[in-house]
Amino acid sequence: MTEGQLLKLREKIETDNVDSFYHWKDWERLRQEVLRMDHYECQICKEKGKYRRADIVHHVKHLKDRPDLALSIWDGEERQLISVCKRCHEDLHPERTVQYRYGKKEKPLTEERWD
Numbered sequence: 001m002t003e004g005q006l007l008k009l010r011e012k013i014e015t016d017n018v019d020s021f022y023h024w025k026d027w028e029r030l031r032q033e034v035l036r037m038d039h040y041e042c043q044i045c046k047e048k049g050k051y052r053r054a055d056i057v058h059h060v061k062h063l064k065d066r067p068d069l070a071l072s073i074w075d076g077e078e079r080q081l082i083s084v085c086k087r088c089h090e091d092l093h094p095e096r097t098v099q100y101r102y103g104k105k106e107k108p109l110t111e112e113r114w115d
């Protein structure tokens with residue numbers, strides 16, 4: 001991630017406009033790379049000995065907390081981007097599910113746009 005990208009991303013977070021990050025070409029490229037690296041397998045289900053196809057890439061340290069890691073597969077020794085299935089992703093973002101359930105949002109954000 002370049003300094004310019006980080007500045008742009010911080011600005012998006014401040015203005016509550018993070019969705020556009022998910023349209024960045026760099027993100028799309030990286031997302032594909034992570035999915036390939038994990039063989040399109042949900043890493044959380046895998047830990048539980050189950051197999052589920054992943055189609056979402058999740059920021060372990062949430063985008064809003066660590067924009068500097070938004071385009072990093074690794075944070076030191078640990079994975080920062082992991083492939084997950086829809087169900088596991090919902091568990092990873094309970095705050096979003098609650099918002100949706102209580103009707104604060106017009107409609108649910110698509111999984112792709114969740115951080």
Ligand SMILES: [Zn+2]
Pocket residue numbers: 042043044045046052084085086087088089
């Ligand atoms: Zn899963």
Ligand SMILES: [Zn+2]
Pocket residue numbers: 057058059089092093114115
């Ligand atoms: Zn996520």
